[in-house]
Amino acid sequence: MPPGVRGGLAAVVAAATVMMGVGASQETPPSTADVPVRIVLLGTGTPNATPDRMGPATAIVVGDTPYLIDAGPGVVRRAAAAAARGVAALRVANLRHLFVTHLHSDHTVGYADLILTPWVLERAAPLEAYGPPGLRAMTRHLLAAYREDIDIRLHGLEPANRTGYRVNVHEVAPGVVFRDRGAGVTVEAFRVPHGSWRHAYGYKFVTPAGVIVISGDTGPFDGLAEIARGADVLVHEAYATEGWKRREPVWQRYHAAFHTPGSKVGEIAARGGVAAVILTHQLTWSATEADLVAEVQRTFTGRVVFGRDLDVFDLRELTGRARVPDPGSSGQ
Ligand SMILES: [Zn+2]
């Protein structure tokens, strides 16, 4: 990297703020009781380049505000597709909040896309990116990699705004990392065991329509049942044990440490008393989708959905719950 570039680009990556109350409004919050909350699966894939599954990315859309979890390959175009299908909040220039679970490439290859493409499409606000340690360095290096592009757009004929490519990076520790009182949204990060990763997070979203827990990539994690206690929806990664049994031992060891079998997902969902499970980041190998769903249903009697790209779930419709549960209660 040429001298000076690092310092110059560092200036566009805002100082870290591990924070409480970001974006919090001091005014009396408007009623959020009827605000629609939707879960949109933008990418349900894995590192496998499966043509009909983009890389991991989920959107939680609260009213007109989308919150993205992870930025796998294809995230921006999937958001555009969802907007074209009627989730207008996911129009590209409206993508402003990102929560990164961990820095595995399948979850972050779309990060540069999410920084730059919405800016080109006239997003003026900087991207607010939350995630584990390492996110700031990744951001700085991506901006350095695209320095020529950014310079041309800023200083050439293109009428680009001067702010929309910037990123406010928030390297966060487990705990409440975001709160918007006006919108009635709180986001909590929690640590998950993802093989040898030092920092891998899941996120719990408390919204006006209910509580959504996102596992991120995780090995079998009993503690998640407590974290998800009373949640409405658990969006969990999963692999099919029947397929796993026919993998080579070296891969079996890897998957057993880095990911979670469907049977364990069911167990966690049952113990946590959640209303519904959405499976994502699925690995079935030689087993079938039905095998994986059945494996979860062996212990969990609530609704189980095998997620697909561009699935849209209205939170209240999905769970059949009309009221916000107390996150501290059993939720049943
Ligand atoms: Zn992954």
Ligand SMILES: [Zn+2]
């Ligand atoms: Zn991973």
